Amino acid sequence: MKWIDKTNNIRMKKKLIISFILVVFIPVGIVGALLTYSLRQTALNDAVQQTSNDVEKVKTRIGEILKLSIEISNKLATDPRLETLVNKRYQSNYSVVEAYREYREFELYERLYKEIANIRLYVDNPTLLNNWDYLQPEPSIAKSEWYKATIKNSAKIGWYYIGDETKGDSAYLSLVRRIYFPNYQTTGVLVIDISQTELNGILRQEQFDTMVIDGSGYIDAAKNTDLVGKHIRDFHITQEMLDKPSGTYQIDYNGETSKLIIESLIPDVSSNGLKIISVFSVQSIVKGANRISMFGLFIIIMSLLIALVFIYIFSSLLSKRILRLSKQINKVALGDLHASTVIDGDDEIGQLSRQFNYMVGNIRELMEEVTESNRQKAQLELKQKEIKLKMMASQINPHFLFNALESLRMKIHLRGSADIADIVRVLGKLMRKSLEIEGGTITLGEELDMVRCYLAIQRFRYDDHLSYELELDPASSEFRILPLVVQPLVENAVIHGIENKEEAGFVRIRTELQDDALYVTVADDGVGIPEARLDALICSLNDPEDGKNHRIGLRNVHQRLILTFGEQYGLRIVSRVNEGTEIRFRIPIGGDSHV
Numbered sequence: 001m002k003w004i005d006k007t008n009n010i011r012m013k014k015k016l017i018i019s020f021i022l023v024v025f026i027p028v029g030i031v032g033a034l035l036t037y038s039l040r041q042t043a044l045n046d047a048v049q050q051t052s053n054d055v056e057k058v059k060t061r062i063g064e065i066l067k068l069s070i071e072i073s074n075k076l077a078t079d080p081r082l083e084t085l086v087n088k089r090y091q092s093n094y095s096v097v098e099a100y101r102e103y104r105e106f107e108l109y110e111r112l113y114k115e116i117a118n119i120r121l122y123v124d125n126p127t128l129l130n131n132w133d134y135l136q137p138e139p140s141i142a143k144s145e146w147y148k149a150t151i152k153n154s155a156k157i158g159w160y161y162i163g164d165e166t167k168g169d170s171a172y173l174s175l176v177r178r179i180y181f182p183n184y185q186t187t188g189v190l191v192i193d194i195s196q197t198e199l200n201g202i203l204r205q206e207q208f209d210t211m212v213i214d215g216s217g218y219i220d221a222a223k224n225t226d227l228v229g230k231h232i233r234d235f236h237i238t239q240e241m242l243d244k245p246s247g248t249y250q251i252d253y254n255g256e257t258s259k260l261i262i263e264s265l266i267p268d269v270s271s272n273g274l275k276i277i278s279v280f281s282v283q284s285i286v287k288g289a290n291r292i293s294m295f296g297l298f299i300i301i302m303s304l305l306i307a308l309v310f311i312y313i314f315s316s317l318l319s320k321r322i323l324r325l326s327k328q329i330n331k332v333a334l335g336d337l338h339a340s341t342v343i344d345g346d347d348e349i350g351q352l353s354r355q356f357n358y359m360v361g362n363i364r365e366l367m368e369e370v371t372e373s374n375r376q377k378a379q380l381e382l383k384q385k386e387i388k389l390k391m392m393a394s395q396i397n398p399h400f401l402f403n404a405l406e407s408l409r410m411k412i413h414l415r416g417s418a419d420i421a422d423i424v425r426v427l428g429k430l431m432r433k434s435l436e437i438e439g440g441t442i443t444l445g446e447e448l449d450m451v452r453c454y455l456a457i458q459r460f461r462y463d464d465h466l467s468y469e470l471e472l473d474p475a476s477s478e479f480r481i482l483p484l485v486v487q488p489l490v491e492n493a494v495i496h497g498i499e500n501k502e503e504a505g506f507v508r509i510r511t512e513l514q515d516d517a518l519y520v521t522v523a524d525d526g527v528g529i530p531e532a533r534l535d536a537l538i539c540s541l542n543d544p545e546d547g548k549n550h551r552i553g554l555r556n557v558h559q560r561l562i563l564t565f566g567e568q569y570g571l572r573i574v575s576r577v578n579e580g581t582e583i584r585f586r587i588p589i590g591g592d593s594h595v
Contacts, residue, residue: 020311028300039292047285048248048259051278054206055263059276061202062212065115066267069175069192070157072109072116076190077179079105082121086134087184090127097129106133117172117195118164121179122147123188132166137189141165149271150176150189156271161218161229164193171229172196173212173220173274200225208280213242215272242275256281332360423460444511444518445477447486451509454487458494466498471510479518481587482560488553489522489571489583497526497581517586525580534575541571554583561585 010018076082085103090096106119122137130136141147146160158176163169172193179188199221203210212221217232217239232242236252241260249260258281266273324341341356448470455468490509498505510521529537541558558571565587575581 016311017308020308024307025304028304032297032300035296044259044282044285047280048261051208051259051261051280052248052263055210055261055276055278058202058206058210059263059265062199062274062276063265063267065194065198066159066175066265068113068115069194070267070269072113072119073157073175073177073190073192076105076119076121077177080183081105083181083183086121086123086125086128086188087181087186088127089125093129096127100129100131100133115195115198117193118167118191119193120164120166120191121188122191124186135166138165146176147189150178151187153271154178154180154187155269157267157269158271159214159267159274161214161216161220162191164191167193170196173199173214196221196228200228206278208278210276210278213275213277215274217242220274237277242277250282251279253279253281256283258282329356332363423457441480442483443477444479444481444486444520447481447483448472448477448509448511450484450487451490454490455494455507462498465504466494466507467504468507468509471508473512476511476513476518479513479587479589481518482564485557485560485585486520486522488557492554492583493522493524493526493581497524497528500527513589516589518589519584519586521582521584523580523582528577528579528581529573529575530577534573538573557585561587 081103082105085099088099090099106121109119110116120133120135122135122141124136126136128134128136135141137147144162146158146162150158156177160174160176161171162174162176163171164174173196174194175190175192177190179190181187199212200223203212203221203223206223208223209227210223211219211227213232214220219227219230219232222228232239235254237260241249241251242262244262246263247261249262251258251260253260258279261278263276264273265276327341452470455466459466459468486509490507493507494505498507505524505526507522507524510519510523512519537554541555543555554571554573562570569586569588572584573581574584
């Protein structure tokens, strides 16, 4: 078995130590970890459960206050005396004051219920006097979001944390509802402020940070009263977190991993509601359990360390002679084949030592033989590659009579045949570039100049029967490639793809740099290659000695690419009959370093 083989490769002293660790350390560690985790989790679950119960109690008490304010608003909304008071058109200020004196319900509710901080009604009656109970809606009030939302949601009660202009713009959690007066077909907006002191008093007894938050994310009441009026984003609690259903969540609060308990409170007939949240640091809950765990861990570690010292001394006495041999083996592993060891005795360790010395000697002799053999083989392969490259280069570098062509071009030009003279000039340029190639590499731009010359000559020959297009990546022009690897592919496309086609043909050359490589594609819309011939052609590309294949240019390009860059960098050919042929190859960036 594999694990037995691996065990046999471990030194004796390590085996004893590992055995001690496996038998003692790991079981004790696992038990300690499980106990610590269980203790921490129990403490944390107890805290979550207790806090959830506290939040539920807070929800109940605050719900009672909100229910009280709803009942008061229902009574006021159906009070015919209030309807008459706010809709009557008064002839004098005295009559208004008399009406206010007779109707004292707002003041009565405020005195009876300490949970109610203030009651006010916004109505549109210019004959009324503003006395902090009945107010004309100022433009700033009429344009506020809560006022517009209340007018729109006629049947719903809204809960907002808004300022009260009758109390110096101090903000309160307020019940806001629209009141309809059917006898006059008018409306008003009733606002009942909930006592901030009562809300904070409910939260003051909580063990952890507990807050009441409205739908906009503002803190309406809190255990820490300094937080009232602030937004939850100041404490890295997102609105998305508040939108989650009631439950317990883990967040980062004031830079500490904490538990967040959320409880929703949506009173009856309300368009929105409140969120009651409580936050406590996980560390503050588990620190007691951690302290107990650390003390137990200290006792366990000290006991294990004492036992480990005794195991180490015992294993050293047993493995001293083996370690001497092991050091020599390590030297051999690092490449020192002249290492040897002398261990007295005729026991197994002494015999192993002598066999080791004999083995190292044999390895040293074999390494020397292999090194010499590899050196000779590398020299032979290098010479073979040089010969093959020279042979292939000689096959694709014919020498033309450039000087004779130049003279011919000048005479043709003098006689008025400018188009023929231009083609002769292009042919001469092509031949001169071919003659200038001496091996090594050239830039892709230089290779494509030869391709342009070749295509210009062929287009002159075939007239309108041939057209071509070069789609070139500007960044590829300075990329260095082997000479004469693109031109033979273009020649193949023209001769074997377009020449045998009755209608006009098209050749496209495309270059692009991507994925740390240069990709070159030559495609035509010619007659294509039958599947059987294509398979035979692909097979012949890998046989440099195949003299039967008439497409020697493709084979030469393919062989040069794989000899220079590796087997994966040869030509890739795709063809369909009467649809055309596409030949593609790639060269790794930095590939010229292989040449």
